[in-house]
Amino acid sequence: MTGCAFHGKMARMLRLVIANLNYSSWSMRPWLALKHARAEFRCHDVGLKTEAGWKERILQFSGAGNVPILIDGALCVHESLAICEYVAELFPEAKLWPEARELRARGRAISCEMHAAFASLRSELTSNLRGRTVLRSLRPETRADIARVFEIWKASLDASGGPFLLGDFSIADCMFFPVAGRFRTYGVELDDTARRYSEALFRLEIVKQLEAEGANTPSIPEYDAFLSH
Numbered sequence: 404m405t406g407c408a409f410h411g412k413m414a415r416m417l418r419l420v421i422a423n424l425n426y427s428s429w430s431m432r433p434w435l436a437l438k439h440a441r442a443e444f445r446c447h448d449v450g451l452k453t454e455a456g457w458k459e460r461i462l463q464f465s466g467a468g469n470v471p472i473l474i475d476g477a478l479c480v481h482e483s484l485a486i487c488e489y490v491a492e493l494f495p496e497a498k499l500w501p502e503a504r505e506l507r508a509r510g511r512a513i514s515c516e517m518h519a520a521f522a523s524l525r526s527e528l529t530s531n532l533r534g535r536t537v538l539r540s541l542r543p544e545t546r547a548d549i550a551r552v553f554e555i556w557k558a559s560l561d562a563s564g565g566p567f568l569l570g571d572f573s574i575a576d577c578m579f580f581p582v583a584g585r586f587r588t589y590g591v592e593l594d595d596t597a598r599r600y601s602e603a604l605f606r607l608e609i610v611k612q613l614e615a616e617g618a619n620t621p622s623i624p625e626y627d628a629f630l631s632h
């Protein structure tokens with residue numbers, strides 16, 4: 404975390420520095436957490452791969468060189484999961500983590516797993532919320548990642564009783580929403596549990612708002628190319 408370029412210029416208002424909401428799964432996660440918490444915040448899209456100077460704009464706020472970054476006064480928080488945690492602390496009434504300790508532990512474990520793993524799924528099924536295709540074949544590693552996601556979803560829904568992973572909507576759903584989006588984009592066949600959970604996500608008003616935000620953002624051809632692999 405670093406000092407912030409916005410600090411001191413304006414009245415305190417949360418700011419989320421993001422990339423294109425159609426493609427940036429990492430940006431979607433804290434965006435959903437903030438919306439669920441009914442937080443007032445402004446988004447600053449750096450223009451990833453579409454506008455000159457996008458990398459320098461990110462580096463103004465975080466030496467890690469990645470978005471999302473949440474700015475709260477002098478504080479810049481980078482890393483999507485850390486931002487979700489910060490939002491949970493700022494808005495405890497939003498109950499972004501469940502009260503039951505066991506479910507909270509599960510939620511943190513699966514959110515960390517989402518953050519750290521699934522490399523094959525992420526690289527073969529690039530996030531593209533508005534894109535639609537049906538991929539004919541997938542790498543075995545991607546199929547294994549998909550099976551693990553289904554396993555996590557089923558175990559969590561069984562433990563909590565649903566309709567979301569930990570019962571009510573939580574950070575765990577923010578972390579896994581982009582995966583449900585990837586499954587829809589690339590026509591991945593869902594089992595019954597995964598289909599019901601995905602439908603619950605896509606029915607959410609904040610998800611509809613996110614889809615509307617992502618609908619008209621600039622196209623990034625190198626990501627759209629994955630639709631025709």
Ligand SMILES: N[C@@H](CCC(=O)N[C@@H](CS)C(=O)NCC(=O)O)C(=O)O
Nearest residue numbers: 422427428429469470471482483484
């Ligand atoms: N671990 C980071 C990953 C963030 C990330 O990879 N963000 C991408 C956009 S989705 C990015 O900023 N890429 C910049 C680049 O490619 O140089 C997080 O969870 O926030």
